[in-house]
Amino acid sequence: MPDRHSPVSDQSGQHGQSTPSPTAPAVPGPANPVRRLRPAQLLFEPQADEPEPERFFDLxxxxxxxxxLRRSTELTLAFRAAAERATDFQAIAAAQLADTRRFDALSPAEIAARVDWTPDYAARMVEYGQSLLKQHRNGER
Structure with a gap:
């Protein structure tokens, strides 16, 4: 019996796929690719009486x-810790990029150009990253 369902368009815009029969469950696989349906089109734009005020962690x-004071201090300390950790990861990445054992090793000046640092700061970050990597290899931290 031919399938009388209308063709469905997936996210890629391909047409011609029919919807699965309600009696036969579609199992994703090579024969039955997973189809994603587009969200329904809005027929109207919801009214916004006034723009929502910006919120910063409900402070x-x-x-x-x-x-x-307690909550804002808590957030300040959390952001400071996150920034320090991100800086450590920057230093590790800089050290790895500058590793002379890599065939595509970068100089501190090249690293500086990628992340808008001065070459001097990049060289210090490479050194700091090397010390972090050495600590990690020795099981410290």
Whole structure:
């Protein structure tokens, strides 16, 4: 019996695939690729009375100054720790890119150009990254 379902368009825009029969479950595989349907088109634009105010971790909604100080300090410390960790990863990446054992090793000046550092700062980051890698190899930290 021919399938009377209309063709479906997947995300790639390909046509001609029919929807699976309700009695035969479609199992993803080479014969039955997973099809993703496009979201339904909006027929109207929802009204926004006024733009939503920006929120920064709901700090603006805290009325108690002691609680505001506690929460903002907590966020400051968390962001500082995240920035320090990200800097460590930058240094490790710089050291790995500058590793002379790599056939495509970069100079500190080339690394600096990639991330908008000065060549001097890049050289210090490479050294710092090398010390972090050495600590990691020795099981420290």
């Amino acid at each position: 603006e909604s805290i009325d108690d100054p002691a609680e505001l």
